Amino acid sequence: MSIFTEKDGITRRQFFKGAGMLAFTAVVAGVFAKVGVDVFAASDDYIQKRAEGLYTLDEQMAIRKSHENPEILQIYKDFLSPGEIKPVSEKAHHLLHTRYGKDIPGLIEELATHHDAA
Amino acid sequence: MSTVSTTGIITVSNECKACDHCTFICPTGAISGKLGEKHHIELKKCINCGQCLINCPFGAIEDYSMVNEVKAALADPKKFVVVQEAPAVRVALGEEFGLAPGTNVKNKMYAALRKLGFDKVYDTEFTADLTIMEEGTELIHRVFNALGVEGFENSGPLPQFTSCCPAWIKYAEDKYPHVLPHISSAKSPQQMFGPVAKTYLPEKLNINPADITVVSVMPCTAKKYECDRPEFMSSGFKDVDYVVTTRELAQMIKDAGIDFLNLSDEKADKLIGLSTGAATIFGATGGVMEAALRTAYELLSGQTLDKVDFKAVRGLAPVREATVEIPVKALGKALPVNVCIVTGLKHVDTVIEDVLAGRSNYHFIEVMNCPGGCINGGGQPIRRDTY
Amino acid sequence: MSEISGKVLKHDTQTRSMHWVHLIGFLILALTGIAFYWDLIGISNIFGGPANASLVHRWAGVIFTAGPTIYILLNFERFAKFIDTISHFTKDDFAWLKTMGGYIPFIKVDKAPPQDKYNAGQKILGGLIIVGCLLVILTGFPMWLWRHTLPAAFLAMCYNIHFWTAIIMILLICGHFFLAAIHPKSRIEFASMMLDGYVDAEITSHHNEKWFNALQKVE
Numbered sequence: 001m002s003i004f005t006e007k008d009g010i011t012r013r014q015f016f017k018g019a020g021m022l023a024f025t026a027v028v029a030g031v032f033a034k035v036g037v038d039v040f041a042a043s044d045d046y047i048q049k050r051a052e053g054l055y056t057l058d059e060q061m062a063i064r065k066s067h068e069n070p071e072i073l074q075i076y077k078d079f080l081s082p083g084e085i086k087p088v089s090e091k092a093h094h095l096l097h098t099r100y101g102k103d104i105p106g107l108i109e110e111l112a113t114h115h116d117a118a
Numbered sequence: 119m120s121t122v123s124t125t126g127i128i129t130v131s132n133e134c135k136a137c138d139h140c141t142f143i144c145p146t147g148a149i150s151g152k153l154g155e156k157h158h159i160e161l162k163k164c165i166n167c168g169q170c171l172i173n174c175p176f177g178a179i180e181d182y183s184m185v186n187e188v189k190a191a192l193a194d195p196k197k198f199v200v201v202q203e204a205p206a207v208r209v210a211l212g213e214e215f216g217l218a219p220g221t222n223v224k225n226k227m228y229a230a231l232r233k234l235g236f237d238k239v240y241d242t243e244f245t246a247d248l249t250i251m252e253e254g255t256e257l258i259h260r261v262f263n264a265l266g267v268e269g270f271e272n273s274g275p276l277p278q279f280t281s282c283c284p285a286w287i288k289y290a291e292d293k294y295p296h297v298l299p300h301i302s303s304a305k306s307p308q309q310m311f312g313p314v315a316k317t318y319l320p321e322k323l324n325i326n327p328a329d330i331t332v333v334s335v336m337p338c339t340a341k342k343y344e345c346d347r348p349e350f351m352s353s354g355f356k357d358v359d360y361v362v363t364t365r366e367l368a369q370m371i372k373d374a375g376i377d378f379l380n381l382s383d384e385k386a387d388k389l390i391g392l393s394t395g396a397a398t399i400f401g402a403t404g405g406v407m408e409a410a411l412r413t414a415y416e417l418l419s420g421q422t423l424d425k426v427d428f429k430a431v432r433g434l435a436p437v438r439e440a441t442v443e444i445p446v447k448a449l450g451k452a453l454p455v456n457v458c459i460v461t462g463l464k465h466v467d468t469v470i471e472d473v474l475a476g477r478s479n480y481h482f483i484e485v486m487n488c489p490g491g492c493i494n495g496g497g498q499p500i501r502r503d504t505y
Numbered sequence: 506m507s508e509i510s511g512k513v514l515k516h517d518t519q520t521r522s523m524h525w526v527h528l529i530g531f532l533i534l535a536l537t538g539i540a541f542y543w544d545l546i547g548i549s550n551i552f553g554g555p556a557n558a559s560l561v562h563r564w565a566g567v568i569f570t571a572g573p574t575i576y577i578l579l580n581f582e583r584f585a586k587f588i589d590t591i592s593h594f595t596k597d598d599f600a601w602l603k604t605m606g607g608y609i610p611f612i613k614v615d616k617a618p619p620q621d622k623y624n625a626g627q628k629i630l631g632g633l634i635i636v637g638c639l640l641v642i643l644t645g646f647p648m649w650l651w652r653h654t655l656p657a658a659f660l661a662m663c664y665n666i667h668f669w670t671a672i673i674m675i676l677l678i679c680g681h682f683f684l685a686a687i688h689p690k691s692r693i694e695f696a697s698m699m700l701d702g703y704v705d706a707e708i709t710s711h712h713n714e715k716w717f718n719a720l721q722k723v724e
Contacts, residue, residue, distance in 0.1 A: 002511035004706055004720040010582045017592055018585020022577075025639060032643045036659055043656035046219040046501045047434060047490035051402040053209035053220030054493065055432070057395070064395030064426050065412045066250035071392040075248070079318050087255035095313040095352050096252050097303040098281075101291045104349045115354045136541065136555065139660055142653030153652065154541065154559020175661035502658040 125182070127166040127342050128496075130157050133178035140170035140179065145463035145487060146289060163292070165463070167285035167487045168339030168496015181339045181496070184360040185370060191331040191360070192235040199331045200319070201231050202242040202311045206337040206401030206492035207364045213499040214368030215378045225383035230371050232384065241386045242334065243393030245310040246400045246409070249282065253304040254413045257482055265449070274299050277458075277473060277480040280406050282306045284344035285487035289463055294470050307400065308334050308341055309350050312357025314390055322389060332358045335367045337401070337495035340487070363497025395426075403461035403491035404431040404438065407484040411442055411457070418453075419445045431457065434490055436465040439480070456480045462489040511706040513720065515622075515697040520583065523576040524698055530569035535675050537562040542668060563649050570642050590621050591631040597715075598625035608690060619714035633677055640670040
């Protein structure tokens with residue numbers, strides 16, 4: 001019985017096509033890596049842009065310091081510390097301050113008795 | 119309320135593709151699950167920051183919604199519904215309507231909120247200014263106490279941590295109870311707005327505080343958890359009733375058929391709606407610090423700042439530090455104030471351990487959970503920028 | 506047709522081994538992959554639950570990648586010849602495609618145009634499998650190794666490409682399996698890839714006429 005096999009050896013065209021395929025693979029991998037790097041680099045750009053948006057808005061504001069806000073001055077004078085501007089007044093402490101962790105149950109109890117009395 | 123305490127604000131839906139991206143995003147390691155199996159958020163460890171939500175490649179993580187309650191309140195004629203919006207919302211809301219990130223839509227936002235039916239449109243920036251007044255004063259007291267000035271013996275220890283970020287607060291309560299005395303006792307701007315709206319407004323506008331519903335629009339999912347904390351009832355009612363995120367507000371605007379981009383510019387209502395630039399920058403990391411420095415400098419020195427920008431505290435690096443010389447009139451000498459800004463809770467542990475071990479020479483430390491600050495909060499529009 | 510007797514060695518031992526490795530790898534990958542995407546716990550449980558199925562999927566992926574890579578490095582000549590054959594389209598190939606080589610029941614073909622070692626359909630399959638493998642491999646490893654650091658947008662893109670490429674590949678392999686193992690006209694070559702590597706010379710002489718004419722005879 002006769003056996004047929006392929007002849008050994010490789011033509012120039014075959015060699016270049018094989019090598020070309022490997023080069024193509026490398027290029028595809030490279031492009032893919034480039035896309036990955038670009039996406040990675042750009043993925044946080046929006047944070048920067050939003051921050052810039054806030055800082056630009058800050059520069060456009062007529063008043064740029066908290067203690068110059070007329071409504072803040074008014075709420076202290078009229079309500080939180082009547083007649084003067086005194087942060088951490090008793091009323092401010094009651095309304096605007098809190099406690100954390102294991103002190104919370106005590107705070108809740110205090111608030112409850114405060115409201116019952118009122 | 120019960121929903122929040124039993125299931126938490128942030129939940130993984132059945133759409134989870136088990137890609138395991140979120141376990142690294144989560145600052146507290148609350149997400150369990152190996153690559154390939156559906157992930158699960160451990161309620162006890164979760165600080166509700168929503169970073170996993172905005173970073174999920176499949177949009178498979180959801181937050182607890184209060185939109186229906188807000189709509190019901192708006193439809194109820196007896197309710198006097200007031201709304202506050204956080205600084206970070208105004209530079210991101212436009213993205214949901216096709217605008218570039220960072221576009222300021224503050225005035226259109228006020229107009230849209232009025233169209234949605236809110237009785238009064240105020241601004242969280244007002245209470246951000248109030249926070250600076252309270253928190254800044256508290257800081258000054260702590261510094262004076264540390265310097266041995268008489269009359270400030272009841273102040274807490276230095277350094278002082280900021281208290282604006284509810285995710286950070288829960289993290290500190292869960293993991294570092296010893297650092298709690300260092301955290302400013304001032305409430306966050308959102309929680310200051312609630313009692314102010316339910317005590318100051320009724321006095322001025324002559325309405326029944328029981329009829330007031332306070333809604334806040336936040337870039338944050340942890341704010342939903344914060345508003346449900348039981349201790350926030352100093353007005354005698356639940357201080358802040360409902361929280362919606364930037365995304366949910368955009369959806370409400372779309373649902374109502376409002377042509378957002380063509381709205382005319384409007385202003386916030388008077389009384390508790392006026393804001394300053396210092397409050398605006400609260401939304402970015404380092405902003406609370408810069409706002410506090412502007413006020414502390416002027417109040418302590420009695421001088422007017424000719425340049426209000428403190429560029430040293432800006433940036434997006436996770437941990438930044440700066441020293442500001444403040445000539446303190448009461449002491450008659452300049453005081454170098456060392457400040458530190460942390461953005462991203464993964465980076466806070468070393469700072470806290472230094473503080474607890476007494477190695478820290480900072481006076482004031484700002485901590486924000488989300489990388490970049492509230493502008494990148496868990497309630498913000500989800501971006502998939504590829505280039 | 507002249508009388509041709511004897512056997513043709515179509516695929517050597519290494520080629521057949523690589524094909525087996527790739528086949529088994531592919532089956533495991535396809536099964537576990539389908540289980541993940543549609544949440545088929547029944548399939549995942551065969552591999553010991555979703556987390557373990559994922560582990561199996563990843564390491565099968567390593568084998569799926571390493572198999573052909575090692576083969577190409579050891580047999581560059583054979584690989585180059587394969588690429589040359591599948592990328593070389595002549596009039597005969599297009600004529601073959603028009604009638605689908607007579608494999609479709611309702612197209613009657615008296616004599617299909619002469620073909621190379623691979624007929625036009627196999628050439629296209631070869632090209633698609635190469636591109637498909639490249640895509641699933643390139644998207645698969647980032648999903649595993651850099652899942653924590655890559656941005657969500659990129660990960661989502663990887664998952665989408667991975668999924669759609671895999672679906673197309675599974676369909677292609679189903680067709681390939683049908684023609685290679687079930688269709689009576691072509692399953693006669695089954696042994697050449699799956700077993701000893703030989704085909705009857707007579708079959709080759711009219712299935713792969715052009716190639717057969719270029720072969721050498723060894724006793």
